[in-house]
Amino acid sequence: MSDKQTxxxxxxxxxxxxxxxxxxxxxxxxxxxxxxxxxxxxQENITDPDTLADQQLYIQGKMDMDEYQNxxxxxxxxxS
Numbered sequence: 001m002s003d004k005q006t007x008x009x010x011x012x013x014x015x016x017x018x019x020x021x022x023x024x025x026x027x028x029x030x031x032x033x034x035x036x037x038x039x040x041x042x043q044e045n046i047t048d049p050d051t052l053a054d055q056q057l058y059i060q061g062k063m064d065m066d067e068y069q070n071x072x073x074x075x076x077x078x079x080s
Contacts (some may be wrong), residue, residue, distance in 0.1 A: 011075035015054070018062040018071075025061035033059040 008014035023030065037055050040046070054075075058068045 006070070006074055008074075011071065014071055014074070015057065018057055018067075019060075021062050023061035024064055030060055033061075 006014060008017065025033070037059055041052070041055075046052070054072065057063045057071065058065065063071060
């Protein structure tokens, strides 16, 4: 992971905690993000339920882009 640390021991805990937060964006922004994600997912044939669930963290405004990227790095990086 990068030099940013997380208080979470695993990605599931981080996702659950984030989904409990209020949204950082309004419904219009969330709808726009959702539409863009749907287009991207269709173009790239992304159907994995776990990936789609992760996308909701950003779409719903539960994480800003920086935190979302750090979350994905944490989730998909191998322990050293």
